[in-house]
Amino acid sequence: MKKLTVLSGGMGGARFLQGLLHGITAGTLPGVDGDAEVTVVANTADDWWVHGLKVCPDLDTVMYTLGDGIDPDRGWGRRDETWSAKEELAAYGVEPTWFGLGDRDIATHLVRTQLIDAGYPLSKVTEALCRRWLTPTWGDRVRLLPMTDDRVESHVAVADADSPSGRRVVHFQEYWVRMRAEVPAETVVVVGIDDSSPAPGVLDAITGADIVLFPPSNPVVSVGTILGVPGIRDALRTTTAPVVGLSPIVGGSHVRGMAEQLLASIGVEVSAVGVGRHYGARSAGGVLDGWLVDERDAADVTGLEEAGIRCSAVPLMMTDHAATAAMAAAAIELAAS
Ligand code: GDP
Ligand code: CA
Numbered sequence: 001m002k003k004l005t006v007l008s009g010g011m012g013g014a015r016f017l018q019g020l021l022h023g024i025t026a027g028t029l030p031g032v033d034g035d036a037e038v039t040v041v042a043n044t045a046d047d048w049w050v051h052g053l054k055v056c057p058d059l060d061t062v063m064y065t066l067g068d069g070i071d072p073d074r075g076w077g078r079r080d081e082t083w084s085a086k087e088e089l090a091a092y093g094v095e096p097t098w099f100g101l102g103d104r105d106i107a108t109h110l111v112r113t114q115l116i117d118a119g120y121p122l123s124k125v126t127e128a129l130c131r132r133w134l135t136p137t138w139g140d141r142v143r144l145l146p147m148t149d150d151r152v153e154s155h156v157a158v159a160d161a162d163s164p165s166g167r168r169v170v171h172f173q174e175y176w177v178r179m180r181a182e183v184p185a186e187t188v189v190v191v192g193i194d195d196s197s198p199a200p201g202v203l204d205a206i207t208g209a210d211i212v213l214f215p216p217s218n219p220v221v222s223v224g225t226i227l228g229v230p231g232i233r234d235a236l237r238t239t240t241a242p243v244v245g246l247s248p249i250v251g252g253s254h255v256r257g258m259a260e261q262l263l264a265s266i267g268v269e270v271s272a273v274g275v276g277r278h279y280g281a282r283s284a285g286g287v288l289d290g291w292l293v294d295e296r297d298a299a300d301v302t303g304l305e306e307a308g309i310r311c312s313a314v315p316l317m318m319t320d321h322a323a324t325a326a327m328a329a330a331a332i333e334l335a336a337s
Contacts, residue, residue, distance in 0.1 A: 001029075001031045001032045001033060001036060001210040001211060001332070002033050002035075002036050002037060002210055003036070003037050003039070003205075003208060003209045003210045003211075004020070004032070004036055004037070004038045004039070004209065004210065004211055004212075004213065005038075005039045005040075005041065005205045005206055005209040005211070005212045005213070005241070006020065006038060006039070006040050006041070006212075006213045006214075006215055007041050007147075007212070007213075007214050007215075007217070007223055007226045007227075008040050008041065008042050008043065008058070008062055008215055008217055008222070009042070009043045009046075009058050009215075009217035009218050009221070009222025009223065010043075010046070010057055010058040010061035010062070010076065010217075010222070011061055011075045011076065011256070011257070012215055012216045012217045012218065012222070012248055012255075012256075012257070012318075013040070013042070013043075013058070013061075013062060013215045013217045013222065014061045014062045014065035014066070014070070014075075015065070015075075015215075015318045015324060016213075016215030016216060016217075016246070016318065016324060016327070016328070017038070017040060017062065017065070017066060017215065018065060018066065018321055018324065019318060019321050019322075019323070019324020019325045019326075019327060019328055020038065020213070020324070020325065020328040021038065021066070021138075021142070022321040022322070022324070022325045023324075023325030023326075023328050023329060024036050024038070026325065028325055028326075028329055029325070029328055029329050029332055030329060030332055030333055030336065031332065031336065032332060035141065036141070037140070037141050037142075037143070038141065038142050038143070039142075039143045039145060039201070039205040039209070040062055040142070040143065040144045040145065041145050041146075041147055041202050041205060041206075041226060041232075042058050042059050042062055042144060042145065042146055042147060042226075043058045043147060043217070043221070043222045043223070043225050043226050044056060044058065044059065044122065044146045044147050044148060044152060044225075045147075045152045045153060045154040045172070045190055045193070045221060045225035046058050046154065046172055046173065046221065047059075047151075047152075047153065048153060048171055048172075048173050050096065050099055050101070050173075051089065051094070051101070052113070053101070053106070053109035053110065053112075053113050054109060054112050054113045054116055055101070055109050056112065056122070056126075056146070057076065057173075058222065059126055059144065059146060060076075060077075060105070060108060061075070061076050062144055063126075063129060063130060063133045063134065063144060064076075064077070064078060064133065066133065066134055066137070066138065066142060066144075067130075067132070067133030067134055067136075067137065068137070069133060077100075077102050077104075077105050078102055078104035078105050080104070081102035081103065081104050081105065082102065082103045082104070083100065083102055083103065084103055085101065085102075085103050085106055086100055086101060086102070096174070096178070098177055098178040099173060099177055099178075108129060111128075111129065112125050112129065115128060121149040121199070121200075122146045122148075122149045122199070123145060123146055123149050123199040123200055123201070126144055126145070126146055127144075130143075130144050143201070143205075145199050145200075145201050145202055145205065146199050147198065147199060147202060147225070147226045147229050147232070148196040148197060148198060148199050148202075148229050149197075149199045149200075150192060150195065150196035150197065151192050152190060152191065152192040152193050152196050152225065152229070153171060153172070153190070153191045153192060154171075154172035154188060154189075154190050154191075154221050154225060155169050155170065155171055155172060155188070155189045155190075155191055156169070156170055156171075156172055156175040156185050156186075156187075156188055156189075156262075156265075157169045157185070157186040157187045157188075157189065158170060158175065158179065158183040158184065158185055158186065159183065159184050159186060167186055169189065172188075172221060175258075176258060181258035181261050181262075184261075185261050185262055185264075185265040186265060187265055187266070188220055188221065188262055188265060188266060190225055190228055193225065193228045193229065194230065196229050196230065197229070197230065197231060198229050198230075198231050198232055198235075202229075202232065202235075203231055203232070203235045206232065206235040206236055206239050206241070207235050207238065207239045207240075207241075209239060209241040210241055211241050211242055211243075211244065211332060211335050212236065212239060212241050212242070212243045212244070213243075213244055213245070213246075213328070213331055214243070214244070214245030214246065214279070214288075215245075215246060216246045216247060216248035216255070216316065216318070217248060218248060218254075218257055218258075218259045218262070219248065219259060219263060219268070219275045219278060219279070220259065220262035220263060220265075220266055220268075221262060223245075223279075224266075227287065233287060236282070236287045237282060237285070237287065242289045242290065242335035242336075243282060243287055243288055243289050243290070244288070244289060244290035244291070244292070244331045244332075244334055244335045245276070245279060245288055245290070245291050245292070245331075246291075246292045246316060246327060246331055247272040247275055247276065247291065247292060247293045247294065247297065247316060248275070249263075249270060249271055249272050249274070249275055249297075250272070250294040250296060250297065250316055250317070251294065251296040251297065252270060252271050253270065254270075255317070263275070263278075271297070271300065272291075272293035272294065272297040272300045272304075273293070273297070273300035273303045273304055276288065276291040276293070276300070276304045276307070276309055276311070277303075277304070277307050277309075279291070280307070280309075281307055281308030281309045283308045284307070284308050286309075288309050289309070289310060289335065290309065290310040290311065290331070290334040290335055290337075291304055291309045291310070291311050292311070292312060292313075292314055292316060292327065292330055292331055292334060293311060293312075293313050293316070294313065294314070294315065294316035294317070295313050295314060295315055295316075297313060298313035300313075301313055310334055310337065311334075312330065312334055314326075314327065314330040315327070
């Protein structure tokens with residue numbers, strides 16, 4: 001197995017990729033070549049413009065994580081970060097004060113914004129940024145592609161008693177960072193998705209892969225938005241590669257983040273079986289051949305198999321690289337079975 005394609009969000013996807021690459025390097029993934037190539041198709045619907053800068057949280061989390069520049073405690077942004085620019089902006093009273101951009105991180109956004117202003121598409125800009133973060137360690141073996149070059153943004157409708165309509169629509173970042181996902185979400189609106197097209201290389205990465213993996217990323221605002229880009233779902237339905245996912249829901253709740261709230265808002269049961277059925281079996285018009293659930297959710301296996309999805313229950317906590325590599329190995333084994 002030479003070509004692996006992963007549809008990734010931010011932290012969950014990045015941690016999974018670390019384990020996957022660890023497994024490739026250590027030779028512990030069954031049937032995977034030591035020089036296998038990994039293409040990451042990352043969610044860009046978390047992106048937004050703030051303080052005049054184009055910020056791409058999921059692309060950057062993957063890039064910094066695989067380039068060893070991530071802050072390991074926060075799981076986002078740069079290590080050894082300082083916050084002078086944020087403090088200065090706050091001193092001017094410039095909103096949003098609740099969104100933290102670190103000084104080192106700002107350099108990335110300045111470079112990205114300049115290149116975008118100069119007319120380069122996000123995919124080219126990402127390639128340029130990755131020459132710093134990925135090439136030194138991974139050469140050509142790891143590619144990071146935005147799901148689309150078009151502007152697509154997740155917004156969340158939340159209840160708001162002060163508004164005449166009883167609701168207010170905020171950018172996903174405001175829902176997550178300012179409101180901490182504590183306000184009930186009524187629905188998720190992915191602005192621009194219907195008119196977007198996959199970035200160059202994305203469809204080929206799916207149709208030309210030996211395996212496609214969904215890491216335990218958010219099913220609504222990470223994998224869900226990637227699947228919403230017209231053409232991507234069809235590529236997954238028609239690829240000859242097996243498509244296998246890993247559940248981000250363990251024991252009926254998310255491990256971190258806000259998947260529970262958002263799954264509820266789209267009417268999907270918050271469980272490993274609920275998310276697996278939501279993606280659906282490829283044999284029945286969905287996108288999955290296989291789905292891994294955590295050992296604690298072993299009782300879900302039968303229901304998923306009945307839905308036409310191959311399933312097994314294994315430990316799914318990404319506690320360290322070795323444990324995560326074992327998850328990747330289990331996904332690859334499931335694909336081969
Ligand atoms: P985000 O963009 O930073 O929110 O990251 P992702 O969308 O890639 O991943 C978020 C998802 O990862 C959440 O729904 C979590 O439940 C899931 N997650 C985080 N850590 C783990 C873990 O150790 N095991 C599993 N199974 N899921 C995890
Ligand atoms: Ca994200």
